[in-house]
Amino acid sequence: MRDTLSVLPLTVTDLVFEAGGRRLVDGIGFTLPQGGLTVLIGPNGSGKSLTLRLCHGLLTPHSGSISWAAADGIVSGVKRHAMVFQKPVMLRRSARANILHALAAFGLSRGERTARAAEALERFGLAGLADRPARLMSGGEQQRLAIARAWALRPQVLFLDEPTSQLDPGATRQIEEMLMALRGEGMTLVMATHDMGQARRLADRVLFLHRGHLGEDAEAATFFAGPASTEARAFIAGDLVW
Amino acid sequence: MLTKRHLLGATTALLALGAAALAQDTRPAATTAAPAPAGTRFITVASTTSTVDSGLFNHLLPLFKAKTGIDVRVISQGTGQALDTGRRGDADVVFVHARAAEEKFVADGHGGPRRPVMYNDFVLIGPKSDPAGIKGSRDIAAALTAIQTKAAPFVSRGDRSGTHQAELALWQAARIDLAATRGTWYREIGQGMGAALNTAGGMNAYVLSDRATWLSFRNRGDLDILVEGDRRLFNQYGIMLVNPQRHPHVKQADGQAFIDWIVSPEGQKAIADYKINGQQLFFANASDTGA
Amino acid sequence: MDISQSFAAAIGLILGGDPAFLAIVGLSLTVTLSAVAIAAFIGLPLGALLALARFPGRGAVIVLVNALMGLPPVVAGLLVFLLLSRSGPLGPLGLLFTPTAMVLAQTLLVLPIVIAITRQLTEDLHGEYREHLASIGLTGRSAIPTLLWDGRFALATAILAGFGRASAEVGAVLIVGGNIAGYTRTMTTAIALETSKGDLPLALGLGIVLILLTLAINAVTYGASRVGARFAG
Structure with missing residues (x-):
């Protein structure tokens, strides 16, 4: 990467988020260093998605702090973290125009936008679909486009909220391979999933969330070898955890 | 692909159209004080439904325009409303038929001043x-008494x-x-008047109409x-210039030119010449100063 | 009265190429399309703003705009009339009984429709796009261009609804235009006039021509937005 300045590490401290009088994220804290793929795992409603959105700045925490090495994760006026959602948000435009739109929002010049969009389409195997209306593409293609669109913004950190939960196994494998490649290039990935198999395949580090609390924060190998908490053990065993 | 350019083009065209319409319309207003080139000179006349619906203006205005180059924009209203339009200064000339209200x-x-122009007469229409x-x-x-006694519609x-006021009288x-x-x-x-005739036809009712509108009614x-x-069915039309002292934008010269032409022998002949199916609709009587 | 007479009258009007008739059609289209263009120019951004903005009394504003969709044309006409009359506040402009006054009155009629439908459509679309747009830094008003552009084919419906209302109404243009032959006479005021003259076949013939025009404009817009929507997905 060309960057001289890094937004990492990200330090999250005592994060609290409430909605409708309920505390949905309750005192979560962790530090995110440069590199690797961190998986947020836990049952539905454990606060995974909310934690990602809080980190990305889509939600404002009630208390606690999210502190990047560069303020708000912005370096030289450019936001250096991006997000991919469970259900990809596809604008009513072509695949290429979807990428161009995000680049325009980042204030890039026309020449730079065109070059980066072409590069992103090529990189994620979408060059042949460039002029296809994005909303008429398959679910897997749409999620690839969402990742390509995020990638084109040159983020140092990419947040992913269950990016494969609505995809078939073939599309899921493609996405996973792409994520591994991005990790190999030095991008820092933070992904929420409730798919244990996926977590085992991809994770370098696991944050286990349970009812808005951070249950465990461990190296993936350590976590899967023997979780410290009973909730995590039960979750790995496939039991319902409430 | 349908591009942004296309849509922008269409929108721009529409806006230009609107702007053109606006520009076009503000021009006459802006030039009211200065002598305007031929074709943009116009006056506004508030008149009655009978003169418009009967087609009289369609007959008169081309003659006047050919002579003077002045366009006449006619608003067709009831006499009371037409006088109101003059009172507010929204017309240059008022051409109506209700002598008491005109006076x-x-x-x-x-x-x-009010100038008598022509007369026709009212007729009682019925099934x-x-x-x-x-x-x-x-x-x-006697006819009205019979209608009221029998409670006929x-x-x-x-x-x-003017017709309504004549009816009440x-x-x-x-x-x-x-x-x-x-x-x-x-x-x-x-x-x-036309709506009243349509309604009377639909309800088999009696209705008082001016003869001109009736003759041209289809x-x-x-x-x-x-x-x-009946002598009491006599229907006199009068014309007058809206007071330019009260409304400075009133086109005194061109408005007066229209009035002068209407009461001139030439205008009076044009009125007398207007016929439908060989029947004369209006009888010019500008020379009858008592009318 | 024979309906076939009306169709004959309509066909005669269309094929006859009478310059007076063509001028009436031209004025009708100019006035209505100008009003729709101005209302769209103002109403689209305003509707989008109303969809995104949160302020006290927003609900009341939405209810008011929705209610104004039912503003009677004669009331809109009367308001503009009182405004533009020589004795009114804008009297010195001398705009009463001109096509400009008619454009103004019809803009007043179309604007609430454009704002209300744009507000609804934009709000729905924003619900779908919000997180992604916020993620790339388009929050608040900066999201409006994206939403209007992506909603353009649905928004064409709002514009068409406005066009339909303006092209069909007679009350407002009659009051502020005065139905002056060759100057402010439109299709609808001509229909009213021919009806009052008792020439019902001609009145209905004019009505048929008006409906055909409206049909053509709707068909073209619908076709264009269908083709466009297929491209955009």
Whole structure:
């Protein structure tokens, strides 16, 4: 990467988020260093998605702090973290125009936008679909486009909220391979999933969330070898955890 | 692909169109004070439905325009409304038929002097079945009395027009107090002459009409003239300039030119020449200063 | 009266190429399309703003705009009339009984429709796009261009609804235009006039021509937005 300045590490401290009088994220804290793929795992409603959105700045925490090495994760006026959602948000435009739109929002010049969009389409195997209306593409293609669109913004950190939960196994494998490649290039990935198999395949580090609390924060190998908490053990065993 | 450029182009074209319309319309207003080139000179005349619906203006205006180059924009309203339009200064000339109201307009300083122009007459129209049995009568008061006694349906303009005011005067002449005796048989519609005739046709009702509108009216259905020829059915038209002292934007010269032409031998002949199916509609009488 | 007479009258009007008739059609289209263009120019951004903005009384504003969709044309006409009359506040402009006054009155009629439908459509679309747009930094008003552009084919419906209302109404243009032959006479005021003259076949014939025009404009817009929507997905 060309960057001289890094937004990492990200330090999250005592994060609290409430909605409708309920505390949905309750005192979560962790530090995110440069590199690797961190998986947020836990049952539905454990606060995974909310934690990602809080980190990305889509939600404002009630208390606690999210502190990047560069303020708000912005370096030289450019936001250096991006997000991919469970259900990809596809604008009513072509695949290429979807990428161009995000680049325009980042204030890039026309020449730079065109070059980066072409590069992103090529990189994620979408060059042949460039002029296809994005909303008429398959679910897997749409999620690839969402990742390509995020990638084109040159983020140092990419947040992913269950990016494969609505995809078939073939599309899921493609996405996973792409994520591994991005990790190999030095991008820092933070992904929420409730798919244990996926977590085992991809994770370098696991944050286990349970009812808005951070249950465990461990190296993936350590976590899967023997979780410290009973909730995590039960979750790995496939039991319902409430 | 349908591009942003296309949509922008269309929108721009539309806006340009609107702007053009705006520009075009503000021009005459801006040039009211200065002498305008031929084709953009115009005056606004507030007149009555009878002169417009009968086609008289379609006959007169091209002649006037050919002579003077002045366009005449005619607003067709009831006499009361047309006088209001003049009072507000929204017209240059008022051309109506209700002498008492016109004289009040002049006396109040809204315009004038009033010049008599022409007359026609009112006719009482009704269904051929004639439930009140008045066909052939020459006594309008007796006919109205019969209608009221039999409670036969009667359509009134009810719009303060010249015809409406004439109708009210005729009820008075028949010594019928409408306020006390009117029932569902008396139907005020608050609309123009043509609408009143359409309504009367639809309801088999009697209606008072000016002869000109009746002659040019196309949807007569079962209606016919039942009473005519009574002296009290006489219908005089007058014309006057809106007071330029009160409304400085009034086009005094061009408005006066129109009035002068209408009462000139040439204008009077043009009025007399207007015929439908060989029948003369209006009788020019500008020389009759008492009219 | 015979309906076939009206169709004959309509065909005669269309094929006859009478310059007076063509001028009436031209004025009708100019006035209505100008009003729709101005209302769209103002109403689209305003509707989008109303969809995104949160302020006290927002609900009341939405109810008011929705209610104004039912503003009677004569009331809109009367308001503009009182405004533009020589004795009114804008009297010195001398705009009463001109096509400009008619454009103004019809803009007043179309504007609430454009704002209300744009507000609804934009709000729905924003619900779908919000997180992604916020993620790339388009929050608040900066999201409006994206939403209007992506909603353009649905928004064409709002514009068409406005066009339909303006092209069909007679009350407002009659009051502020005065139905002056060759100057402010439109299709609808001509229909009213011919009806009052009792020439019902001609009135209905004019009505048929008006409906055909409206049909053509709707068909073209619908076709264009269908084709466009297929491209955009």
